[in-house]
Amino acid sequence: MAQDVISFNHVRRNFGKVVALRDVSFKVARGEIVALLGPNGAGKSTAISLVLGLRAPSEGRVEVLGADSRAAITRASIGAMLQETSLPPGLKVSELLVFQQSLYPRPLSLGAAAERGRVADLLDLRVERLSGGQRRRVLFALALCGNPELLLLDEPTAGMDAESRALFWREMDELADSGRTILFTTHYLEEADRHARRVLLLQGGRLAADGTPEQLRRGTGQSTVRFSASTAWAEEVRALLPDCRVDVLGGAISVVTPDPETALRLLMARDVPLEGLEVTAGSLEAALLQLREGDGER
Amino acid sequence: MALLRLELTRMLRNTRLVVFTLAFPAGFYLLYTQMYGAQLHLGGTTWGGYYMVSMAVFGAIGAALGTLGTRLAAERAGGWVRLLRTTPLTAGSYVAAKLAAAVLAAVPATLLLLVLGALVNHVALTVSAWIELTLIVVAGAIPFAALGLLLGYLFDSESAQAGQVLIWLALSLLGGLWMPLQAMPKVFSQIALYLPTFRAADLARLCVGAATRPALQDIAVLLAYTLGLGALAWWRYRSEAQREYV
Ligand SMILES: Nc1ncnc2c1ncn2[C@@H]1O[C@H](COP(=O)(O)OP(=O)(O)O)[C@@H](O)[C@H]1O
Ligand SMILES: [Mg+2]
Numbered sequence: 250m251a252q253d254v255i256s257f258n259h260v261r262r263n264f265g266k267v268v269a270l271r272d273v274s275f276k277v278a279r280g281e282i283v284a285l286l287g288p289n290g291a292g293k294s295t296a297i298s299l300v301l302g303l304r305a306p307s308e309g310r311v312e313v314l315g316a317d318s319r320a321a322i323t324r325a326s327i328g329a330m331l332q333e334t335s336l337p338p339g340l341k342v343s344e345l346l347v348f349q350q351s352l353y354p355r356p357l358s359l360g361a362a363a364e365r366g367r368v369a370d371l372l373d374l375r376v377e378r379l380s381g382g383q384r385r386r387v388l389f390a391l392a393l394c395g396n397p398e399l400l401l402l403d404e405p406t407a408g409m410d411a412e413s414r415a416l417f418w419r420e421m422d423e424l425a426d427s428g429r430t431i432l433f434t435t436h437y438l439e440e441a442d443r444h445a446r447r448v449l450l451l452q453g454g455r456l457a458a459d460g461t462p463e464q465l466r467r468g469t470g471q472s473t474v475r476f477s478a479s480t481a482w483a484e485e486v487r488a489l490l491p492d493c494r495v496d497v498l499g500g501a502i503s504v505v506t507p508d509p510e511t512a513l514r515l516l517m518a519r520d521v522p523l524e525g526l527e528v529t530a531g532s533l534e535a536a537l538l539q540l541r542e543g544d545g546e547r
Numbered sequence: 548m549a550l551l552r553l554e555l556t557r558m559l560r561n562t563r564l565v566v567f568t569l570a571f572p573a574g575f576y577l578l579y580t581q582m583y584g585a586q587l588h589l590g591g592t593t594w595g596g597y598y599m600v601s602m603a604v605f606g607a608i609g610a611a612l613g614t615l616g617t618r619l620a621a622e623r624a625g626g627w628v629r630l631l632r633t634t635p636l637t638a639g640s641y642v643a644a645k646l647a648a649a650v651l652a653a654v655p656a657t658l659l660l661l662v663l664g665a666l667v668n669h670v671a672l673t674v675s676a677w678i679e680l681t682l683i684v685v686a687g688a689i690p691f692a693a694l695g696l697l698l699g700y701l702f703d704s705e706s707a708q709a710g711q712v713l714i715w716l717a718l719s720l721l722g723g724l725w726m727p728l729q730a731m732p733k734v735f736s737q738i739a740l741y742l743p744t745f746r747a748a749d750l751a752r753l754c755v756g757a758a759t760r761p762a763l764q765d766i767a768v769l770l771a772y773t774l775g776l777g778a779l780a781w782w783r784y785r786s787e788a789q790r791e792y793v
Contacts, residue, residue, distance in 0.1 A: 301632075301633045302632075302633075303629060303632055303633065321635065321637070324633060324634060324635045325635050327633060329630065329633040331626055331629060331630055331633075332626075333625075333626050334625065334626040334627060334629070334630050335621075335625030335626060335627065336625075336627065337553075337557065337618075337622060337625075337627050338557070339556070339557035339560045339561055340553065340556065340557060344553065344556060345553075347549075348549050348550065348552075348553050349634070351549035352549070352634045352635050352636050353634070353635060354635075388630075391630070395634070395635075401633075
């Protein structure tokens with residue numbers, strides 16, 4: 250059944266004089282995993298809160314699973330992780346999970362929620378003793394408790410360490426494979442690139458782009474050269490390629506350039522170690538930057 | 548109900564609340580009945596019986612306020628309420644569980660003070676009078692649960708804790724829970740007539756034969772407070788919802 254899980258129809262949302270979203274229309278089909286990207290203040294969290302029915306659109310219509318997003322009926326099928334949520338102190342993680350399960354008609358078992366959310370080791374801890382990253386994990390486990398069809402995640406990996414993020418995304422990929430629909434926001438473009446099958450780009454409250462990560466990257470005419478090298482090399486690489494954007498992330502150096510061949514030739518001439526070399530068309534980062542510059546000229 | 552259980556668990560683990568609402572009233576009770584003598588006659592009963600009711604009400608309303616007000620404020624500010632709004636839990640059952648927990652929170656302080664009265668100061672009542680007294684003191688916490696709800700929707704965060712404690716202490720003092728009104732300047736007796744603290748204690752003193760006002764009048768004032776504070780809390784909740792979500 251090709252029912253839309255989320256549908257925005259000419260949605261506008263004002264906060265007083267601030268227009269957080271303007272004329273935004275898109276649909277998300279069942280089983281899609283969609284990244285909502287954009288700079289701070291672009292309207293990502295507002296869009297998520299509209300889907301969750303926490304806010305109403307000022308104009309237009311938001312539908313979730315075929316009903317108005319504020320209809321209570323959709324909530325049994327939704328799991329959410331919001332941007333900043335402090336857990337009520339005085340409770341153990343297991344008690345919170347059991348409570349959350351009691352709210353849903355078809356919950357996961359405690360064991361399953363703990364395993365999928367990777368909080369099995371935290372069950373007996375009081376929530377006020379958790380670190381920031383552990384708290385995010387608990388919030389993710391809470392979002393899974395109701396065995397939701399649709400997951401809405403607002404910056405789910407903010408505050409997680411690299412290992413937690415990797416494990417988190419492994420779980421997310423599995424959920425997507427099992428037919429769940431997922432809409433998430435992130436500041437790590439790599440995450441969107443690797444795990445989303447579709448990217449919605451918000452820019453000043455407008456939907457500036459909608460496509461696969463591949464399509465967005467190609468649109469830029471830029472390429473990314475990525476290889477493993479110790480960070481000590483980064484300065485050398487920057488000096489060699491002064492016009493290119495050079496980033497260091499997780500033991501890898503990435504270079505965004507319109508001319509990957511020349512860049513590679515220069516790097517090899519200097520004997521920069523190019524272990525695990527990878528060249529991909531475009532970069533999401535460049536796509537975002539281009540859109541932002543284009544927006545400034547308008 | 549799951550949320551109620553959660554709330555009660557949190558209450559029992561909140562040492563500060565337990566100390567404030569159990570140790571303080573119990574400590575004051577023992578101290579002042581030792582100091583003045585529990586058998587002293589006052590308002591148709593003994594000091595031991597009179598002050599037992601005062602301190603039971605003092606602890607009970609403190610517990611009711613403490614489980615609701617600032618905690619609700621913190622949950623709103625911290626985003627927990629927002630997360631709950633994405634679940635099938637309705638706003639009505641959330642508030643109902645909060646209120647029920649606040650009223651149930653009044654039980655331990657009430658029982659402790661009555662037990663101390665009976666065992667330490669030999670307050671003698673019939674079984675049915677003990678039961679009635681317990682129920683009245685606990686029910687007397689209802690307007691304070693409504694007050695806690697309102698404070699929860701007025702205050703913005705945990706920093707308002709001090710404000711809530713102040714309101715608790717001030718209402719208790721002015722309502723004659725700390726010192727009998729007979730021992731305070733006359734004007735305080737006039738003020739106290741309008742306070743839910745005085746009315747809750749006066750109604751409960753019926754059971755020890757020391758009520759000073761008609762029971763129906765006490766009940767009417769307590770009911771008026773409950774409805775008035777409840778309506779204000781509802782109005783705050785609505786206006787916030789209008790601003791935030793619509
Ligand atoms: N509750 C609010 N009141 C007033 N303005 C808000 C509110 N929430 C968001 N905004 C404004 O709406 C715009 C979009 O915010 P948001 O959706 O949080 O962006 P993002 O999540 O993409 O960073 C910003 O300009 C922000 O200041
Ligand atoms: Mg945001």
